[in-house]
Amino acid sequence: MSVLSDDIRSRITALLPRYPSKQAVTLPALHLVHDEYRTVSNEAIVEIAGLLDLHPSEVHDTMTFYEFFKHDGDKLGKTRLWVCRGLACMLRGAYELQDHCEHKLGVKCGQTTADGKITLEFAECIGACDGAPACLRDDVQVMDVTTEKADSLIAELQR
């Protein structure tokens, strides 16, 4: 039994003509799998490698370099909430915001709440410094995050 659905497999192979090497599809494939399954399991790595004619260790090597993909039994929550800790945000209260979110959610950055709703992360500058302190909700920027705004965002994500 394959762990990747036919849909994910065909979305991965559909990308092959875009690049002169199959290996170039590694990162897009990891994103597709990670978005769908909230983690990249060892079985998934083997199957990605199969689709791209790579050794699984090559996929694993690329994946772990980025420290972005959850693996080894670790799983993303429903929403990934990143708190920026870059200089522009730090100057406008990012460290306090990060502490506030950790407190409110009862988890440290890198961890997921027990109900599986929110994975909290820290981020380096997310390029939203005009709205510092800023957060990233999955891949969408949230600007000018006061503690009140963080509270209502968290409440929304917990629903």
Add this chain to the structure above:
Amino acid sequence: MTFEPTLLARVNKPNSPKLEGYRADGGYAAFEKALKDKQPGDVVTQVKDSGLRGRGGAGFPTGLKWTFLPKDHPGPIYLCINADESEPCTYNNRILMEKDPHQVLEGIMLSCYAIKSNRAYFYIRYEYGDAYRTLQAAIDECYAAGILGKNIFGKGFDLDIFLHRGAGAYICGEETGLIESLEGKRAWPRIKPPFPAVEGAFRKPTIVNNVETMACVTQIVRRGIDWFKSMGVPPDPKNPRDAGSYGPKLYTLAGHVEKPICVEVPMGITCRDLVEKHGGGVWKGRKAKSVNPGGLSMGFLDCTAPLKGEDGKTEYDIPLDFNGPGKVGCLGLGTAAVTVIDDQTSMVDVLHNVCQFFSHESCGQCTPCREGTGWMLKITDRLRRGQGRTEDLDVLVDVADRIGIIPGTTICGLSDGAGWPVKTAIRKFRKEFEDAIRTGTKSKHAKPLAMAAH
């Protein structure tokens, strides 16, 4: 005369990302005309003669870089667009991509025509989800309208543009790190030479250019060289290697300013004017202690340090052209991201934040960078906890001086960028650091050791 923005002219228009609106504003006429009336070499010459220098950080002359491609190469030749934009406090590429994607795409089309490339890979950082989706929609519109794909405008030119998303690593902005990442490998920068123009993506000749550089190409081909050269700063006659700083520039303001915004002004505005006239001044009525003039890698200005031979002026008054920041010990203009630090902020905290960034983002390939950034973080963390030692400051400067491509110990410029803020901060604010060590002042942000995991 008030300055009319060009690169940002369309950003506040309703539906600015849409093809229809872009064409109504004259969009893609320059590309169509180039395909009809110009040879690729004509476009290269035009960009070269405009004096355009890359907006991604290094300021390399764009047209000149294009001429490094091998002559009469059978192809393929690739264009890689660098939208990794991860230099802290920089966000101008994001605004261009979100608000006027077609201006950027037209620049890519013109550049590909110029360098005889039929394929562009647009590498965009993962954190720019909105920009990614806006660009994809714009690219889809272009395919549907026959502006991308085969035999564009019936002129026999084929072009594909593919978006490729990153995964949260600063090093993917270094051009060969970007190429390795695109190829599906870990983003370890390559030893140069060979430079990408000779051997780049998939071992083929490749040009890597920044998003804002592409927007400039669009406007240069549309408005001409004279328009571009009517703005900015001509080459310094005393410096034969200076290529000048022409054209409009997007500066991003961040940190302790009233209005953190992205503005377009002619290259060469002073730091003070940028903050005071465009950023609404320092926030809360405070004074500027320091400014980081071009992304963290560039180092720091001391806003009270007098400028030699310029009566009454300080480092705050330097012009933000390609040469200005270098005159006061900074690495360069970088990304023109201007971050203000007010007089109530501790430089120890600021420097710790900077070291935290570089230590986290070093790709680990070169020992001096991997270990050096790690040690600089450890030492600044110690300073932050009020446990600094007198010799720490010299050790920091010593490490900072030894890592990088300038001293020749590492493969890429990340480590020069890690060293510069450290040495400029300590040289310019030494007394503040010494006082912090002497009094054992503990930062409000310092956490007990066990918690300082990252």
